[in-house]
Amino acid sequence: MKKFMLALAFTLSFIPYAFASIESAPTSKLKFAASNLGFADRIATQHLQVLPGNISGFSSKPQELANMQEAFRIVEAVINSDEFKQKVINFVNKSGSRSYTNNKGLTNEQVYEAIMAGNEIIGGANTPGQMNFDVSRYVKSWSKVIGYTSPGKSNTIFVNGKFYSGFQPSEISSNVTHEWLHLCGFVHSSASDHDSVPYAVGYIMKDLAAKLLKQGFLN
Numbered sequence: 108m109k110k111f112m113l114a115l116a117f118t119l120s121f122i123p124y125a126f127a128s129i130e131s132a133p134t135s136k137l138k139f140a141a142s143n144l145g146f147a148d149r150i151a152t153q154h155l156q157v158l159p160g161n162i163s164g165f166s167s168k169p170q171e172l173a174n175m176q177e178a179f180r181i182v183e184a185v186i187n188s189d190e191f192k193q194k195v196i197n198f199v200n201k202s203g204s205r206s207y208t209n210n211k212g213l214t215n216e217q218v219y220e221a222i223m224a225g226n227e228i229i230g231g232a233n234t235p236g237q238m239n240f241d242v243s244r245y246v247k248s249w250s251k252v253i254g255y256t257s258p259g260k261s262n263t264i265f266v267n268g269k270f271y272s273g274f275q276p277s278e279i280s281s282n283v284t285h286e287w288l289h290l291c292g293f294v295h296s297s298a299s300d301h302d303s304v305p306y307a308v309g310y311i312m313k314d315l316a317a318k319l320l321k322q323g324f325l326n
């Protein structure tokens with residue numbers, strides 16, 4: 108049994124981008140430069156439309172599908188808020204500098220613009236300002252993987268019903284954002300690369316989604 112588990116762990120670690128976000132891990136405490144320093148104010152506010160395509164695997168899970176659709180509305184509201192723009196641009200990593208790890212050489216300002224351009228590796232250039240993706244639900248009860256993607260091969264976000272069945276819409280918003288950022292070519296070096304674009308922006312999404320749901324609006 109021990110050998111089997113080791114083999115399993117080995118296999119899992121080689122599935123591209125399958126490490127995804129383990130939502131049970133504590134959300135890292137996010138730090139930001141003060142908004143009155145004005146970094147975000149120098150960048151034009153963009154608009155991103157959330158346009159999910161084919162959503163499959165939910166036929167016997169209407170509540171999960173409803174939560175997913177609620178999450179899409181949340182993502183669109185959060186991503187177009189000034190608070191999201193401020194946090195993405197003002198994000199400070201754990202070394203104290205205003206930048207992301209694995210940032211493809213982009214400044215925080217350029218990361219914001221890349222997100223809002225909706226530039227998926229596949230087809231993104233033809234659909235500017237749109238967040239395009241498909242979702243396919245599967246269940247693997249022995250797996251720790253919440254979701255995974257194959258960037259450049261498809262725009263499908265595969266989500267594990269084992270976790271999604273218990274997720275609140277704010278958690279789905281965060282995970283979908285994390286996975287979609289992979290479809291846009293942003294990576295992380297491990298599941299503890301909390302300062303990477305998929306993780307950090309996923310955390311920003313989660314916090315702002317919770318705030319939106321609590322108070323009903325964002326600035």
Ligand SMILES: [Zn+2]
Pocket residue numbers: 124126127128285286289295305
């Ligand atoms: Zn990931």
